[in-house]
Amino acid sequence: EAQVTQNPRYLITVTGKKLTVTCSQNMNHEYMSWYRQDPGLGLRQIYYSMNVEVTDKGDVPEGYKVSRKEKRNFPLILESPSPNQTSLYFCASSPVDRNSPLHFGNGTRLTVT
Amino acid sequence: QKEVEQDPGPLSVPEGAIVSLNCTYSNSAFQYFMWYRQYSRKGPELLMYTYSSGNKEDGRFTAQVDKSSKYISLFIRDSQPSDSATYLCATGLGTSYGKLTFGQGTILTVHP
Numbered sequence: 001e002a003q004v005t006q007n008p009r010y011l012i013t014v015t016g017k018k019l020t021v022t023c024s025q026n027m028n029h030e031y032m033s034w035y036r037q038d039p040g041l042g043l044r045q046i047y048y049s050m051n052v053e054v055t056d057k058g059d060v061p062e063g064y065k066v067s068r069k070e071k072r073n074f075p076l077i078l079e080s081p082s083p084n085q086t087s088l089y090f091c092a093s094s095p096v097d098r099n100s101p102l103h104f105g106n107g108t109r110l111t112v113t
Numbered sequence: 114q115k116e117v118e119q120d121p122g123p124l125s126v127p128e129g130a131i132v133s134l135n136c137t138y139s140n141s142a143f144q145y146f147m148w149y150r151q152y153s154r155k156g157p158e159l160l161m162y163t164y165s166s167g168n169k170e171d172g173r174f175t176a177q178v179d180k181s182s183k184y185i186s187l188f189i190r191d192s193q194p195s196d197s198a199t200y201l202c203a204t205g206l207g208t209s210y211g212k213l214t215f216g217q218g219t220i221l222t223v224h225p
Binding site for chain 1: 117119121149154155156157158159162201203212213214215216217218
């Protein structure tokens with residue numbers, strides 16, 4: 001089954017404790033992206049990647065890192081999480097073609113205390 | 114000012130009603146426009162996609178874009194309880210996805 005898999009689905013952590021949210025897709029898509037979703041603010045893009053070793057900032061990159069060493073994986077790293085990073089995070093992928101839809105994962109709900 | 118503005122609702126309608134969901138955008142360089150549907154506890158899924166002004170129809174759904182007034186709409190005819198979800202508009206630049214900008218999302222409930 002074609003899918004975008006995020007792990008974990010739920011994560012509660014404390015301020016300053018480094019964490020990684022993994023994202024993997026099995027559709028051989030070039031494009032991958034991370035979003036956070038907050039009430040009243042909608043989906044905001046954090047980082048995106050057009051292909052292996054090619055990443056770029058979205059609208060809200062501060063406090064986040066990403067890497068794209070393999071085509072299928074695009075982990076989101078929070079080196080020193082803070083409470084304002086409590087949010088619902090989505091990973092998405094697609095071919096690099098505006099006629100193709102973005103496929104989203106089912107989200108990771110992160111709480112930073 | 115946000116680049117894409119969307120009325121967050123919530124919107125509650127009876128089954129069979131025609132629903133109109135709307136977004137405005139500020140950047141005239143946006144070239145393509147999408148509507149996503151998001152069910153509770155799920156990621157968004159693409160409903161409609163267009164890159165020109167005018168209407169695009171798919172079953173009970175019609176997407177409408179007016180580039181001159183920077184206005185995009187989604188119409189749902191004969192709405193069903195299964196249409197209850199959050200609807201997000203999104204816009205983008207260029208010929209590939211790159212940077213996408215989403216509206217805040219409108220929560221729709223269709224009651225039997």
